[in-house]
Amino acid sequence: xxxxxxxxxxxxxxxxxxxxxxxxxxxxxxxxxxxxxxxxxxxxxxxxxxxxxxxxxxxxxxxxxxxxxxxxxxxxxxxxxxxxxxxxxxxxxxxxxxxxxxxxxxxxxxxxxxxxxxxxxxxxxxxxxxxxxxxxxxxxxxxxxxxxxxxxxxxxxxxxxxxxxxxxxxxxxxxxxxxxxxxxxxxxxxxxxxxxxxxxxxxxxxxxxxxxxxxxxxxxxxxxxxxxxxxxxxxxxxxxxxxxxxxxxxxxxxxxxxxxxxxxxxxxxxxxxxxxxxxxxxxxxxxxxxxxxxxxxxxxxxxxxxxxxxxxxxxxxxxxxxxxxxxxxxxxxxxxxxxxxxxxxxxxxxxxxxxx
Amino acid sequence: xxxxxxxxxxxxxxxxxxxxxxxxxxxxxxxxxxxxxxxxxxxxxxxxxxxxxxxxxxxxxxxxxxxxxxxxxxxxxxxxxxxxxxxxxxxxxxxxxxxxxxxxxxxxxxxxxxxxxxxxxxxxxxxxxxxxxxxxxxxxxxxxxxxxxxxxxxxxxxxxxxxxxxxxxxxxxxxxxxxxxxxxxxxxxxxxxxxxxxxxxxxxxxxxxxxxxxxxxxxxxxxxxxxxxxxxxxxxxxxxxxxxxxxxxxxxxxxxxxxxxxxxxxxxxxxxxxxxxxxxxxxxxxxxxxxxxxxxxxxxxxxxxxxxxxxxxxxxxxxxxxxxxxxxxxxxxxxxxxxxxxxxxxxxxxxxxxxxxxxxxxxxxxxxxxxxxxxxxxxxxxxxxxxxxxxxxxxxxxxxxxxxxxxxxxxxxxxxxxxxxxxxxxxx
Numbered sequence: 001x002x003x004x005x006x007x008x009x010x011x012x013x014x015x016x017x018x019x020x021x022x023x024x025x026x027x028x029x030x031x032x033x034x035x036x037x038x039x040x041x042x043x044x045x046x047x048x049x050x051x052x053x054x055x056x057x058x059x060x061x062x063x064x065x066x067x068x069x070x071x072x073x074x075x076x077x078x079x080x081x082x083x084x085x086x087x088x089x090x091x092x093x094x095x096x097x098x099x100x101x102x103x104x105x106x107x108x109x110x111x112x113x114x115x116x117x118x119x120x121x122x123x124x125x126x127x128x129x130x131x132x133x134x135x136x137x138x139x140x141x142x143x144x145x146x147x148x149x150x151x152x153x154x155x156x157x158x159x160x161x162x163x164x165x166x167x168x169x170x171x172x173x174x175x176x177x178x179x180x181x182x183x184x185x186x187x188x189x190x191x192x193x194x195x196x197x198x199x200x201x202x203x204x205x206x207x208x209x210x211x212x213x214x215x216x217x218x219x220x221x222x223x224x225x226x227x228x229x230x231x232x233x234x235x236x237x238x239x240x241x242x243x244x245x246x247x248x249x250x251x252x253x254x255x256x257x258x259x260x261x262x263x264x265x266x267x268x269x270x271x272x273x274x275x276x277x278x279x280x281x282x283x284x285x286x287x288x289x290x291x292x293x294x295x296x297x298x299x300x301x302x303x304x305x306x307x308x309x310x311x312x313x314x315x316x317x318x319x320x321x322x323x324x325x326x327x328x329x330x331x332x333x334x335x336x337x338x339x340x341x342x343x344x345x346x347x348x349x350x351x352x353x354x355x356x
Numbered sequence: 357x358x359x360x361x362x363x364x365x366x367x368x369x370x371x372x373x374x375x376x377x378x379x380x381x382x383x384x385x386x387x388x389x390x391x392x393x394x395x396x397x398x399x400x401x402x403x404x405x406x407x408x409x410x411x412x413x414x415x416x417x418x419x420x421x422x423x424x425x426x427x428x429x430x431x432x433x434x435x436x437x438x439x440x441x442x443x444x445x446x447x448x449x450x451x452x453x454x455x456x457x458x459x460x461x462x463x464x465x466x467x468x469x470x471x472x473x474x475x476x477x478x479x480x481x482x483x484x485x486x487x488x489x490x491x492x493x494x495x496x497x498x499x500x501x502x503x504x505x506x507x508x509x510x511x512x513x514x515x516x517x518x519x520x521x522x523x524x525x526x527x528x529x530x531x532x533x534x535x536x537x538x539x540x541x542x543x544x545x546x547x548x549x550x551x552x553x554x555x556x557x558x559x560x561x562x563x564x565x566x567x568x569x570x571x572x573x574x575x576x577x578x579x580x581x582x583x584x585x586x587x588x589x590x591x592x593x594x595x596x597x598x599x600x601x602x603x604x605x606x607x608x609x610x611x612x613x614x615x616x617x618x619x620x621x622x623x624x625x626x627x628x629x630x631x632x633x634x635x636x637x638x639x640x641x642x643x644x645x646x647x648x649x650x651x652x653x654x655x656x657x658x659x660x661x662x663x664x665x666x667x668x669x670x671x672x673x674x675x676x677x678x679x680x681x682x683x684x685x686x687x688x689x690x691x692x693x694x695x696x697x698x699x700x701x702x703x704x705x706x707x708x709x710x711x712x713x714x715x716x717x718x719x720x721x722x723x724x725x726x727x728x729x730x731x732x733x734x735x736x737x738x739x740x741x742x743x744x745x746x747x748x749x750x751x752x753x754x755x756x757x758x759x760x761x762x763x764x765x766x767x768x769x770x771x772x773x774x775x776x777x778x779x780x781x782x783x784x
Contacts, residue, residue: 046446151545156546161462162493249433255432
């Protein structure tokens with residue numbers, strides 16, 4: 001007789017890997033993706049490729065942060081660049097004025113963005129739908145105005161340059177950003193799957209009903225704003241130090257719209273959807289540099305096609321075809337299985353003609 | 357044995373042909389006229405240099421190969437910086453020229469500095485791109501140079517000199533001893549110091565100032581589509597001159613409304629829209645008599661190279677060159693001469709040779725100052741004052757410009773003409 005497996009022991013991990021990860025195409029893809037990111041430098045240390053992947057990881061975190069607020073909680077932010085840009089500027093100014101290293105200024109910038117998230121969230125509590133989106137849209141515009149108002153402090157149109165580097169080489173910067181990205185996305189994913197995430201979902205679907213059962217929706221909405229702003233700020237701070245410039249471009253409308261495009265492309269309210277969306281679209285746009293005139297056109301065409309044929313986003317669209325839910329126990333199964341891996345119920349029941 | 361011979365032959369041929377090519381990245385927003393003209397200007401220079409046998413470096417002749425780098429910098433600074441890293445690492449360029457949007461140039465030059473690649477800026481004007489970087493952190497930023505335009509504080513100086521020229525014309529032709537000047541500046545940070553300096557200079561007594569009166573300051577949005585309220589207010593304020601500080605699209609509605617309402621005040625200063633050859637078409641011919649600073653004008657020989665450059669450019673590209681074209685054209689020649697003087701392609705030696713540049717190009721004589729910026733002033737690069745008269749762009753400044761004991765005039769520069777309705781309204 002064998003003794004029960006101890007959790008976190010090696011045999012347990014192997015079994016978990018076999019039965020819970022490799023059994024499902026989605027989870028296998030996620031594992032391969034993480035391995036790819038961690039092992040990529042073993043195959044190539046081309047600085048340009050590392051740069052593209054680093055920026056993609058940065059923006060994927062930014063898109064995931066948007067998804068938590070807008071996809072899960074339904075508070076559609078069209079001014080997410082406010083948090084992204086604000087943290088970049090805060091980190092640059094703190095570094096310049098106090099001489100602090102990026103390891104301190106980037107988290108400080110992200111905390112300031114968190115505070116800004118709560119402040120943006122407060123007036124937004126009375127607004128819903130497109131009205132809320134319009135209010136969020138105003139914040140980066142106000143911030144840009146303030147930047148131009150105090151050029152001596154903010155560098156005006158030119159922005160602030162000469163920020164310290166994140167690492168000594170592109171490789172160091174790559175591992176730092178990828179590490180932060182993986183941990184942050186794991187946190188966001190766990191949060192979205194937790195009880196709190198359930199409330200976020202519920203607020204999006206029917207806020208009045210959630211309030212009816214005694215949940216303080218104000219607190220959860222502000223929490224969504226704060227957490228989302230923190231991670232947007234974190235990516236904004238990393239981005240400023242990676243480019244070594246914190247400028248008004250980080251607050252541009254284009255920068256606010258980008259996470260929306262990536263998230264909708266990948267599939268909203270999933271966290272992994274925006275990550276996949278960014279990792280597909282950002283390198284794709286880079287690859288299109290070979291056809292400079294057609295670059296933006298081809299990019300727009302791809303998005304249109306995906307929205308036409310996979311309106312729920314690429315990831316969901318693909319996963320729905322690769323995985324199947326057991327009609328009895330609701331466990332997910334790979335599309336190749338004939339019977340459910342948990343309860344053994346046949347999965348592909350063909351409709352048989354019933355004779356009277 | 358055969359394989360060995362093939363290998364040696366391959367090395368000689370392959371290595372030899374590779375060593376004879378200089379790859380130069382031309383960076384800019386290629387979907388916009390500024391980027392497109394950067395590319396055109398560089399192309400013209402590269403063709404001329406290659407036709408003349410290439411660039412002699414040491415005892416080796418190099419052929420120039422241009423690499424077109426679309427930075428998409430108008431939309432995304434991140435994209436611009438990535439484009440430069442791609443050009444350096446994947447497309448293996450040795451030198452870079454171009455750049456237009458100041459914020460993007462800042463990020464792009466950070467990448468160039470990381471790789472120690474000389475970068476000659478040809479389109480961005482803000483002072484802070486070089487000042488505070490090359491002088492404070494020389495070892496990192498010594499690879500950056502600017503040939504055009506003159507830095508924004510020098511552009512401001514030129515525009516104030518143009519204003520002085522028009523104030524003189526008002527005094528002379530309208531016999532108004534103390535003209536009133538209205539300041540019309542777009543609401544942007546870059547315009548603020550210029551508005552402040554202009555206000556001070558207009559009111560100060562000569563010889564330091566113009567001994568005129570400030571009628572007021574109006575600040576429309578850079579993207580305004582109607583400036584009628586500002587213009588009617590300026591008319592009510594009794595101004596004879598409008599000093600414009602406009603870089604955005606507001607320049608076009610300004611020209612249209614000003615000509616349509618026949619505002620009795622002469623317009624002069626900076627109006628980027630009026631620098632383009634499409635100005636009269638864009639304003640339905642109502643923008644006639646508008647004056648602005650510019651880099652080149654038809655039939656004005658700033659140097660002996662100006663007219664041949666404009667003629668060749670127009671023959672090849674069917675357009676009148678803007679400042680990024682003359683900048684990129686000059687930049688390539690400056691680089692070629694520096695390589696020739698350095699006798700090597702090693703970046704540090706080329707930088708030292710670039711610092712010793714004294715080159716006369718189509719837009720003026722280029723000598724770098726201690727921040728590697730183009731020197732402004734008589735005998736160097738000054739820019740032009742141009743005015744739209746008789747359906748074409750005509751230069752009116754510098755004409756008998758006295759600086760110390762020097763008198764600066766360019767061939768083909770005609771006197772400034774006040775708009776006839778201004779003369780009619782104010783002549784006593």
